[in-house]
Amino acid sequence: MAGVxxxxxxxxxxxxxxxxxxxxxxxxxxxxxxxxxYHFARDVDxxxxxxxxxxxxxxxxxxxxxxxxxxxxxGSIVLRNPGAKHSLVVGILNRMNIIVDGSLGYFxxxxxxxxxxxxxxxxxxxxxxxxxxxxxxxxKNAGSTFGAALRGGDLVCKGSVGSRTGIDQKGGTIVVxxxxxxxxxxxMQRGRMVVCGNAGKNLGDSMYDGTIFIGGEIxxxxxxxxxxxxxxxxxxxxxxxxxxxxxxxxxxxDHFTKIVAGKQLWSYDNLEPTEKKLVL
Amino acid sequence: xxxxxxxIYRDGARNIGAEMTAMLQALKHRGPDSTGFAMYGAPGPNExxxxxxxxxxxxxGGGTKIHRAIxxxxxxxxxxxxxxxxxxxxxxxxxxxxxxxxxxYDGDLKTLADQIEEVEGAEILSIGNALELIKDLGDAAxxxxxxxxxxxxxxxxxxxxxxxTESDVDIRSAHPYWAYPYNDIAVxxxxxxxxxxxxxxxxxxxxxxxxxxxxxELLAVYTAVNLEKxxxxxxxxxxxxxxxDGVFTYLIxxxxxxxxxxxxxxxxxxxxYEADDLVALASEEVAIRAIIPHEIDTTDPYDExxxxxxx
Numbered sequence: 176m177a178g179v180x181x182x183x184x185x186x187x188x189x190x191x192x193x194x195x196x197x198x199x200x201x202x203x204x205x206x207x208x209x210x211x212x213y214h215f216a217r218d219v220d221x222x223x224x225x226x227x228x229x230x231x232x233x234x235x236x237x238x239x240x241x242x243x244x245x246x247x248x249x250g251s252i253v254l255r256n257p258g259a260k261h262s263l264v265v266g267i268l269n270r271m272n273i274i275v276d277g278s279l280g281y282f283x284x285x286x287x288x289x290x291x292x293x294x295x296x297x298x299x300x301x302x303x304x305x306x307x308x309x310x311x312x313x314x315k316n317a318g319s320t321f322g323a324a325l326r327g328g329d330l331v332c333k334g335s336v337g338s339r340t341g342i343d344q345k346g347g348t349i350v351v352x353x354x355x356x357x358x359x360x361x362x363m364q365r366g367r368m369v370v371c372g373n374a375g376k377n378l379g380d381s382m383y384d385g386t387i388f389i390g391g392e393i394x395x396x397x398x399x400x401x402x403x404x405x406x407x408x409x410x411x412x413x414x415x416x417x418x419x420x421x422x423x424x425x426x427x428x429d430h431f432t433k434i435v436a437g438k439q440l441w442s443y444d445n446l447e448p449t450e451k452k453l454v455l
Numbered sequence: 456x457x458x459x460x461x462x463i464y465r466d467g468a469r470n471i472g473a474e475m476t477a478m479l480q481a482l483k484h485r486g487p488d489s490t491g492f493a494m495y496g497a498p499g500p501n502e503x504x505x506x507x508x509x510x511x512x513x514x515x516g517g518g519t520k521i522h523r524a525i526x527x528x529x530x531x532x533x534x535x536x537x538x539x540x541x542x543x544x545x546x547x548x549x550x551x552x553x554x555x556x557x558x559x560y561d562g563d564l565k566t567l568a569d570q571i572e573e574v575e576g577a578e579i580l581s582i583g584n585a586l587e588l589i590k591d592l593g594d595a596a597x598x599x600x601x602x603x604x605x606x607x608x609x610x611x612x613x614x615x616x617x618x619x620t621e622s623d624v625d626i627r628s629a630h631p632y633w634a635y636p637y638n639d640i641a642v643x644x645x646x647x648x649x650x651x652x653x654x655x656x657x658x659x660x661x662x663x664x665x666x667x668x669x670x671x672e673l674l675a676v677y678t679a680v681n682l683e684k685x686x687x688x689x690x691x692x693x694x695x696x697x698x699x700d701g702v703f704t705y706l707i708x709x710x711x712x713x714x715x716x717x718x719x720x721x722x723x724x725x726x727x728y729e730a731d732d733l734v735a736l737a738s739e740e741v742a743i744r745a746i747i748p749h750e751i752d753t754t755d756p757y758d759e760x761x762x763x764x765x766x
Contacts, residue, residue: 259740277750279742281724295483296750299740300724311492318755319721337755338721357758377756 186224193280194363213268213288219250221272229263230256237263246267259299262290281318284311287328300337303330306347312420319356322349323365331420338375341368345383354424358432360387363398369413371422372392379434387434390424409433456618457630458482459643459725460737461706462746463611463713468497472599472607474746478737479595479614481745485738486618489506489629490598491590493641493708494612495766497548501545503558503638506580507532507571510552511625524576525551531574535590539567549602553591569664577622578627578666583639585609585710590629605715610766611713613706615643632672632677635664639710642678644671645738646703654699674705682709692716692761706736714763721758728753731736734764 225244229237237254241264244252251272257263261280264273268288275283278296288307293314300318303311309328319337322330335353339361346366357375360368362432363382373391380397387400388409396402410428417423424430460478462471475492496504509528514521536543536558545557558566568579587607591598595616599605615630622628634640648654648670655665655673663676670730674695681691688707692714704723706722707714715736719727726740728751735743740753 208697259744260743261739278740278753280739297740297753300755316751316754318724318726333756338758356755357719 216269216289217271218248219245219269219271222246223249224251225249225250226253226255228255229258229260234262235261238265241267241273245271252284253348257296259296261299264290278315287311297334298332302332306330308347316353321351321355322347322368325349329416329420331422332420333420334392335372340370341366348416350416350420350422352420354391357394358397360385362399363387363436367412369416371417371424379436380438382434383438385435388428388431389434390428390431393432393434396434399436399438400434403432403433403435405429405431456485457645458485458738458742459613459617459645459704459706460615460735461611461613461643461708461713461715462733462735463766464733465764465766466732468608468610470606471609472604475607475612476571476583476595476599476604477612477745478735478742479616482616482738483594483595486616487594487618488624489592489617489626490590490591490595490615491617491629491631492598492604492612492614493586493631493633493643493645494586494604494607494609495583495585495639495708495710496607496609499557501559501561503560503564503582503584504587505556505558505582506554506588507556507580507624508553508580509574509576510596511627512550512552513625515551519559522551528574528576529554532571532577535570535574537643539570541567549589550591553589553677555587555600565636565640572666579633579635581628581633581641582636583633583710586633586639586641586708588631588633588641589632590615591626592624592629610711611708613641613643613708613713623669627667628634628669630669630671631674632667632669634675636665637673637676637679637683640679640682640708641673642671642675642705642707643712643725644674644703646705647701648673648699648703649701650699651701662710670701671705674703675701678707687763688712688714689761689763692763696759696761704738712763713766714761715756716761717756717758719759726753727756727762 181252245307253274257277259278259280262282265285267290270289275294279298280314281299282301283298285304287309290309292311294314297315298317301320304323307327313332316334317332317336321336321340324343325347326345329348331350335415336355338356340355340359341349342361344366349368351370354372355370360379363385365385367386368387374389374393376394377397379400413428491652542559547555589602599723651670664669702722703718704725728735
């Protein structure tokens with residue numbers, strides 16, 4: 176069997192670019208279990224809790240304070256008075272708990288890898304963009320491009336979200352308790368999206384992998400998006416996931432419509448190395 | 456990028472000057488070049504408020520001749536008003552180049568506007584029973600301070616912070632835009648209209664006049680023409696989504712209404728807060744939080760969404 180760095184597809188000459196990145200080459204090996212985290216990840220104590228009053232602080236200062244608290248071993252941080260400020264709780268590559276007591280503005284919780292974040296209010300555009308791992312739960316509504324380019328973890332909005340939800344989604348799970356706007360799942364490449372309410376026009380437009388589940392009405396489907404049969408495995412997964420976030424409808428999940436890519440891309444399905452697809 | 460904001464009180468007038476200033480100041484990062492307000496005060500019978508300028512701010516640094524020219528231009532505007540039988544009830548000069556006249560006039564607004572615009576260097580920012588349109592270079596605090604807007608009492612208003620992209624950094628290119636020469640109609644817009652010239656030429660062939668090359672002005676004139684034909688504001692907003700190409704989110708005001716429309720792509724942001732007494736909208740929630748500091752429930756209007764609220 177070929178090693179990780181010398182995949183079968185490489186040996187077959189199907190691609191020449193070296194696969195790089197910490198997940199594949201450097202850390203993500205079965206022999207190196209301790210390397211699942213970043214070498215610079217802080218060793219935090221989840222029982223050590225601290226609060227930050229954001230009222231008179233700029234976003235850079237707030238994010239800096241979060242890092243300072245992580246450095247000193249705090250594993251649970253509460254943000255008070257966030258005031259819908261932009262770009263808060265970004266770039267955290269650590270397992271830890273963050274509670275936001277209020278609302279965030281644009282680009283909140285971007286580039287996360289590991290933390291569990293709970294927001295009591297709403298969030299603006301591009302929440303959870305590029306998240307690699309972790310859990311983010313928003314109790315109220317969210318703006319457009321919720322979970323754009325999501326790569327892993329669970330991104331949950333218990334209210335409704337704007338347009339282009341999960342645009343360019345590459346993995347992970349997006350769960351929406353209410354409705355989602357137009358162009359949701361646009362160019363979706365992998366992962367799952369669950370919307371308990373209605374979906375706007377052009378759902379799943381140009382998607383080439385991944386699965387979308389819609390509990391309400393679908394205004395219309397985009398190019399390449401087609402309905403598929405809901406399997407028992409889908410039902411079990413939906414039930415488990417929605418129960419986890421207290422969003423399971425009283426009537427269960429049988430009414431959900433499953434949407435998948437109806438067109439297979441030759442290059443994506445046959446020429447791309449399996450390892451590369453895995454990290455997408 | 457630009458930032459837009461608006462508010463409307465459904466149960467009477469408030470100090471909207473201070474609130475609009477706070478909202479627009481919170482959006483300063485979306486456009487620091489200029490700031491504008493279109494606010495609606497208490498209309499008087501047969502009275503109009505006319506806001507006009509006779510020079511650009513940057514002209515003042517161009518030597519001593521401009522100061523004499525400003526005096527001469529104002530005198531020429533006054534002569535036009537006298538000739539048309541306009542009674543000036545009150546006048547104020549917030550800056551050397553900007554003027555606010557409260558006038559009594561029962562003639563045709565287009566005649567009045569056209570004749571004043573013929574004065575070299577004169578440009579009307581607005582004429583309205585209730586509308587007052589103020590715009591200048593700088594952030595909201597600067598403009599509000601210069602024009603003493605902190606105590607402006609009214610029912611509704613819209614505003615704009617501008618990041619100049621396709622036209623100059625001057626008052627002429629600043630927003631909001633008045634629907635020349637229609638009473639009490641103004642617009643703020645975030646986006647880009649791609650069939651601007653096609654629609655502008657069509658409206659020009661119908662006799663409409665444009666005072667700038669900014670696509671936002673098209674939305675004001677387009678709406679005013681529709682309203683004049685008896686179309687409701689809500690229907691005009693819906694038509695605009697079909698007839699106007701591009702990406703846009705815009706707010707438009709009349710003497711007693713505030714309307715909003717979002718294009719089919721929903722590519723430009725808008726956050727909406729609705730309460731029993733107040734509706735507030737802005738490109739970002741931080742602007743709404745500037746006047747409502749406690750936690751609130753807000754939503755993002757969807758694509759092709761149209762809303763109208765009454766004062």
